[in-house]
Amino acid sequence: MTANGLVQIALFFGVLIALVKPLGWYMARVHEGKSCGLDRVLGPVERSLYRICGIRSNEEMTWKTYAVAMLLFNGFGLLALYLLQRIQGVLPLNPQAFGAVAPDLAFNTAASFTTNTNWQAYGGESTMSYLTQMMGLTVQNFVSAATGIAILVAFIRGLARRSSQTIGNFWVDLVRSTLYILLPLATIVALLLVGQGAVQTFDAYHTARFAQPVHYEKPVTDGTGQTSFDEHGKPKMEPAIEHHQILAVGPASSQVAIKHLGTNGGGFFSVNAAHPFESPTPFTDFLLILAETLLAASLTYTFGVMVGDTRQGWTILTAMLAVLLVFMLGGYLAESDGNPRIATLGADHTPSDIQPGGNMEGKETRFGIARSVIFAAATTATSTGAVDSMHDSFTPLGGLVPLFLMQFGEVILGGVGSGLYGMLVFAIIAVFIAGLMVGRTPEYLGKKIEPYEMKMASLLILIMPIVVLGLTAVASVTTAGTASILNPGPHGLSEILYAYTSQGNNNGSAFGGLNANTVFYNTTGGLAMLASRFWLAVPTLALAGALARKTSAPTGSGTLPTHTPLFVVLLIGVVLLVGGLTFVPVLALGPIVEHVLMMS
């Protein structure tokens, strides 16, 4: 750890916290239907969208209608994205002439982007045409984030309203989030990225002549293009020489900006934000981390405004950031210490002013250890899942940090919208547990928490672990699952666990060594992503509907105040307890065993 590294961590938290109030206030104006400034310019666009779609924007919906509208919109979106990938070969804006994406991969990718996960079993620059990246993937980056915000504001209305049958209009929430929040912010971030060197062009890939030709070994192929093997079963190799470097470019910045703002995370290029054309400088790295945490953090303030007590929002944010800080520092410590097995070979990994030191396998020089760890923690605390370094090559404990952060159910900031509604469910569970301790009916924000609410809340915290652990178990004992492993020993289990944790929490980052582009992983992973997004969204809306119908319970002497440091501790305790009890056993078999092995 270096002083500079700690200052970079402090700077991230400082700038983020400073932006929470202004942006949170702005988003509250947007979703309370008030004038927000931009509506003077984009108001006509908003109204014509409603008119063409036949939407009566002043009509509110019950939770059931809201859920139906949300599911239909996402269902059609998924279908459109699937079809686009399947026919991209005959469509324009495909300078590299990529063919149709295979059906299982196209299903996985469509599920992945509509659920705000952005798990990628493909390499962007070698699979997707510019048109698919723009009109398929970028579109879902916007609307899946807007869907998350919509569900959240519906849930907040449920808490804020008294004796109401309705929780808002899905179409209005969707359109206003997209037009007034996501589009303007994405445009600003995209242009800042380009200014630093991120690419934004429709040109075909460039061909450069290598300054020094590259000599390498390539596998020998027979007449039919099949690899030949020697008597030991190893592929036969022959010397080869390469004179040219093909530089993959494309309209990347516009997609990169929204993939962070919308906590989506799907890279334009295969290595995501480690690619110099996605994130060319330390400043762009800082900007992307800020972008992916910005909306999730600011929405806590929006929540405070909408329930009429901003202290409630700050309480939730404090709990989130406290957990994030501790995990980030832990990861920084582990990665700075480096890999003892490499140190003994004569590599110097002491950090100094002229070298980053630490565990540099899978990390970029311009980012070093500190930025890579801030990124890894922020991308998994939020459900972004973009990466600026390869998590699979992290030290065992350094890799445990992103894994564990996802396993809390993506509520430490979490996805745009979805993180906060997940955390509010934990708040309901926290008041319930506190209520049990003193034998009183639990209340949250003046709403009595009764059996129906607790049933929905329990469902919400049980579905994810069942999906994640169930699929990890299946993959660990079947050849279809274990054949994809790259790293031997306990690390192999970590790879599988990471894959389903990531998809089962709509994160999208990976231990990339696992070969995920197989029919088995594409199918099971796709189903996991759909389950954890929509199976959770529907009970959340049901809960919102139930809460909206309730009257206000007067505050009494036995009411637990939910804006105090005590409640922060209680909330963190519940999140850690649920996540910890569920996942510590399997973490012990993966990263923890590997750590012990590495140190011995």
Next chain:
Amino acid sequence: MKDQIRPALTMVLLLTVLTGLTYPLTVTGLAQVFFPDQANGSLILREGKVVGSRLIGQYFDKPEYFWSRPSATAPFPYNAAASGGSNLGPTNPVLIDAVKTRVAALRTADPGNALPIPVDLVTASGSGLDPHISPAAALYQAKRVARARGLDENSVLTLVSKHTEGRQFGLLGEPRVNVLMLNLALDALTAEPVSR
């Protein structure tokens, strides 16, 4: 249920046009007007031909060049059409063997060098396209490069420090040296006719 089908279908279509066409085209237009060099890949041109990008590294293993970081892209290193890291775990024997081989190659190329080998020079980058090495990794190689080119070590060190970038705004990221730019400058230096 039924009355939501039409809005759902139309909305998918309209938002696709808005966020999938209008938005990226607007950004591309603005980018091409204000930052044409960056937007097109920060290309390095020599006599009108592309010889690389300032942001994308290239592979070097000759003694007269500074070596870049190891790259795990397939099928050859620094393949900028298929970025990738090694994804090898910290205890994977394949990783340990690879580092051993790299340490040995550096020592063989420069037997008398007693400086410690910086870790970034023997570990693969995340992208496989890392344009940079640490200043320590450049200093480690300076003597070898000078010897192989028949240059005096100080002029090589001057060139290294000219191509060293500090932390951005004095704070963000790590100090670094752009290997391709440094090597191109070295080639230009050697190719220059001796004056006087």
